[in-house]
Amino acid sequence: MSSQSSGEGGVEGVEQVAGDGENVTEYGRLLGEFEDVCPVCGGPLKVREVEYMLPSLGKTLLVSKKCAKCGYKRTDIVPLSFQRHTRVYLRVEKKEDLYIKVVRSPTARIFIPELGLELRPGLDAEMFVTNVEGVLQLFKDALLRLKTLDEEARVDDMVKLLDSIAEGDFTPFTLILDDVYGVSAVIAGPHSRVAIENAD
Known part of the structure; x- marks a missing residue:
């Protein structure tokens, strides 16, 4: 799942993540943060990876990206739990x-x-x-x-x-x-x- 915008917002069913570390919310665990290059303006892009347990989806990886220069924002949800066809x-x-x-x-x-x-x-x-x-x-x-x-x-x-x-x-x-x-x-x-x- 992904979304893109230039404003603030969140992913449905996922609390906003704040904090610096271990269990950052009741549902999420921060795995890491790093900097990349913004695909829109070439500025610094902050990337944050958080592991979540979400209803109906199970264990998922939420990857959020935000550019401080142009406001580009993208959030991807990657399922980590798989079942039968x-x-x-x-x-x-x-x-x-x-x-x-x-x-x-x-x-x-x-x-x-x-x-x-x-x-x-x-x-x-x-x-x-x-x-x-x-x-x-x-x-x-x-x-x-x-x-x-x-x-x-x-x-x-x-x-x-x-x-x-x-x-x-x-x-x-x-x-x-x-x-x-x-x-x-x-x-x-x-x-x-x-x-x-x-x-x-």
Whole structure:
């Protein structure tokens, strides 16, 4: 998971780290700090590495980078705990389901079979936490990047359909996370329809 900005902010579910050493918060342990070169302005880039235990993810490494010169900031979360190959199925049936949180690892594929959509991780894929609505936006962004003149009408129709779903106008569909390392997850309430399958 990564985020970039020029302002202040934090990573959802992770306390801000302060202090100089051992157990810097209830959840995190500072592993080290060092200086690198900012990729934006070439100035000094402060890098901090902290080990965390996070809900649904287990042991993770949080790497934060900040440039004092230009304000560039980036945070990456790297999973350190791996499990069996799993598939997570979430049935999306009502508008409230669009706000269910989705944790996708760098190795997971995302499917919506009813719409014929698949999102494969690239070589530089990163971990992220979003919700179902955010996943729909990822599909929309990918479609717009790949749009060609030959497929313009088909892409436009799919984008309109995704917009309608985001507004709550849809028939039920299934969101599938296929993760070879079993890190990805859906964080849903007790009344949500979620199934987990071991794919080994």
